Amino acid sequence: MTPDRILSWTPAAIVFDCDGTxxxxERHWEVARELTASDFGVGTEPDFARRAKGLHYTECGVLMAREAGRPELAGRLTERLLSSFRTLAAETPRTMPGARELVANxxxxxxxxxxxxxxxxVVEECLVTADLRRYFDHIVVPDSATRPKPHPDVYLAAARYCGAAAAETLAVEDSHCGVQAATRAGLRVLGVGPWPGEETAAMVDLWVAALDEPRIFEWxxxxxxxxxxG
Incomplete structure (x- = not known):
């Protein structure tokens, strides 16, 4: 990692991940996955939560169905995952430490x-509830022309909409899947959250435990x- 590439630099645009960043x-996705697996009586491998973190919810449903040996359930699992998540997120909305202050600055x-x-x-609901929506010029999510993370599409589109070159744009991410997407797009990356392991950490410019770290606030x-x- 090269912290100076972040802390001595002013990006032309900043693109944030939402869940867990x-x-x-992210805890709601974990509970939603557990509830969905339990409701359908399907099992997953012990490290499923780690591998599913950051995936598009449809890919998560497919992965869950495949590991359970029930590929025909993919559509229903996906629907239940999203429904459970939205219910949980609406009940207890909360921003990550330091996120509100960093975004406002x-x-x-x-x-x-x-x-x-x-x-x-879902993203709109979360940001409006947290009173963060007003700070963001653009929200980019997968669609028919934009592939989900770990493909680079959402980050490339976000930088373009902000009028910035990818190399002059900072991504703020918490998952291996998201870090892959941002680095493939050519953005510099600030990683946040519990230590992700050497593989993920080696891909980012700086990893911090939380966005309320003093050096991030000072930056x-x-x-x-x-x-x-001026």
């Missing part, structure tokens, strides 16, 4: 976007001050 919703010196594997309406505040000085 801005919103404390970052919006003062760079255009912001969200790149997520979740459906657009953003310094760039706001520079912008105000």
């Amino acid at each position: 801005l919103m404390d919703t 970052a919006a003062k010196f760079a255009p912001l976007a969200v790149a997520s594997n979740c459906p657009l309406e 953003a505040s310094e760039r706001v001050a520079r912008r105000l000085r």
Whole structure:
């Protein structure tokens, strides 16, 4: 990792992942996967949660069905996953530590976007509930022309919509799947969350335990001050 590539740099745009990065919703996906598997009486491998983290929910449903030896259940598992997640997320919305402060500061010196594997309406609901939607110029999610993470499409599109070159754009991510997408798109990457292991950490420019780390707050505040000085 090369922290100076982040901490001594001012990006032309910043693109945030949503689940587990801005919103404390990754736990809801974990519970939704457990409930769905239990409801359908299907089992998964012990490390399923790790491998499913960050995947598009449809891919998660397919993976769950395949590992259970019930590929015909993929569609129903996917529907139940999303339904359970939306219920859980609506009940206890919460932002990740430092996310609100970083977003508010970052919006003062760079255009912001969200790149997520979740459906657009789910991302919108989360950001509106958390009073974060107003800071983001664009939300990019997979569609018929945009492949989900770990493909680079959502990050390439987000940078383009912000009017920035990929190499001048910062991605903020918490999962191996998302980090793969951002690095394949050519963005610099700030990783956040529990230590992900050497494989993922080696792909990012800087990994922090949380967005409320003092050096991240200081980095953003310094760039706001520079912008105000003109």
